[in-house]
Amino acid sequence: MTVIDPETELAPLEFAHTPHLAPTTPERREQILAAPGFGENFTDHMVDICWSKTGGWHRPRVQPYGPITLDPAAAVLHYGQEIFEGIKAYRHADGTIHTFRPDQNAARLQRSARRMALPELPTPYFLQSLRELIAVDGAWVPSGEDQSLYLRPFMFAKEAFLGVRAAHKVGYYLIASPAGAYFHGGVKPVSIWLSEDYARAAGRGGTGAAKTGGNYAASLLPQAQAADRGCAQVVFLDPDGNVEELGGMNIVFVKRDGTLVTPASESILAGITRDSILQLAADRGHRVEQRPFSLQEWRDGVASGDIVEVFACGTAAVVTPIGGLKAAGFEDAQPIGPLALELRQHLTDIQYGRAEDTHGWLVRLDG
Structure with a gap:
């Protein structure tokens, strides 16, 4: 039937x-x-x-x-x-x-x-x-x-x-x-390259929020430039100088007061891993903000100590701490903290059935 x-x-x-x-x-x-x-x-x-x-x-x-x-x-x-x-x-x-x-x-x-x-x-x-x-x-x-x-x-x-x-x-x-x-020998912080000459996708009304191959093709040249400079990933800005995302991952900033901030824009792909990580952080009592976040706010926050962690997240790597930001005119070390890896462990424990799935996220495929 x-x-x-x-x-x-x-x-x-x-x-x-x-x-x-x-x-x-x-x-x-x-x-x-x-x-x-x-x-x-x-x-x-x-x-x-x-x-x-x-x-x-x-x-x-x-x-x-x-x-x-x-x-x-x-x-x-x-x-x-x-x-x-x-x-x-x-x-x-x-x-x-x-x-x-x-x-x-x-x-x-x-x-x-x-x-x-x-x-x-x-x-x-x-x-x-x-x-x-x-x-x-x-x-x-x-x-x-x-x-x-x-x-x-x-x-x-x-x-x-x-x-x-x-x-x-x-x-x-x-x-x-x-x-x-994804990581052999444990998760290690990576350095990322700031692309100031290229965009991964058009801004308002463009295809940035769609998971389409053209967006990834547009990131390949700056990604190669990043590799030439010893960086594992590239981060893009919008025309107003706001942080968007990495070539294939979202980015999250952790502030001294425990707030997690992730850039929000209609040209950013909505990350399922990112949303899950933010939910787990909220479950732990952290405040979560999704809003425009400028490069200047990023650099100033690291310099003042207001930003205590920066990490990227996506399906493949789950969570990757960011240890350095390089650009044509500067090189900033990024603070490393415990929260990124704690959230990564919690999420993977849920995915592999080692922790309780309180949100009903898992779906059985066999049987």
């Missing part, structure tokens, strides 16, 4: 399954999971769902991981109409597999789709795609310390045409890659 979701009035998609004829052997998979790296190896299968203007979401399937065939005139190749997400699956001590706040990833994917004139994948379909892939590739979820299965949902315009308009044919895919610990 088909069960209709009472909130969305949507019936589950009927997925077709095509098993891989030559899947990775258990021995080879264990070798990969022993040292998975990040984004270097992929599971045996992927999800593929089609969308068309006339047919809506259709032809859902789980199929062997492999190349995607595109017409040379596919709209994504010419106009960059695409979006993606990043989310992880965690193996708990009892062997079960869970993910973290997937409804928020689904909502952010929908917001990104809206901005990039793509169809919005309903949340039940998004969640079902995660479960369908885990059902066949659950053995790829590693069990080592700080390891996870990184899930990459993405959507792009497939229609072959060269007119400038929203595509009428779109593909949604889900692939997965085992991920090792």
Whole structure:
């Protein structure tokens, strides 16, 4: 019997399954999971769902991981109409597999789709795609310390045409890659480079709040400049001199009175990890502010001692203390404190099932 979701009035998609004829052997998979790296190896299968203007979401399937065939005139190749997400699956001590706040990833994917004139994948379909892939590739979820299965949902315009308009044919895919610990030998503070010549995304009315590849492409040149100067990341400013975010992470400032401040702007991607960290801080009694935060306020706060910690946060690294800020005309050491790592530990304990999930953030994907 088909069960209709009472909130969305949507019936589950009927997925077709095509098993891989030559899947990775258990021995080879264990070798990969022993040292998975990040984004270097992929599971045996992927999800593929089609969308068309006339047919809506259709032809859902789980199929062997492999190349995607595109017409040379596919709209994504010419106009960059695409979006993606990043989310992880965690193996708990009892062997079960869970993910973290997937409804928020689904909502952010929908917001990104809206901005990039793509169809919005309903949340039940998004969640079902995660479960369908885990059902066949659950053995790829590693069990080592700080390891996870990184899930990459993405959507792009497939229609072959060269007119400038929203595509009428779109593909949604889900692939997965085992991920090792982001930091080897423990979490270490990083230095970041201040980009004063480039922006990661246009300001008001731009695409900064959408998780779309063009924003990341725009960050690659300044990211390379940061690496040349011995920095792990780059931080961007808006036209008014306010701090925005790093190339792929949000930034948080901790003040002497315990207040956490994170920049707020319509050109900043809403970070799920950031929001979770801020909630955990609020649970501990910290005041949280989301507001414009200028570079001058940052530098003055560090110089006066009013800012006692600065850290970045995102899906991949969770939380990264910032130990230095470099720019063309200055180099400021950043204060290191205990709160960032305490919040990181609390969040990862929830994700891996070691601490109580009082907010109902975990969603089981297997079984």
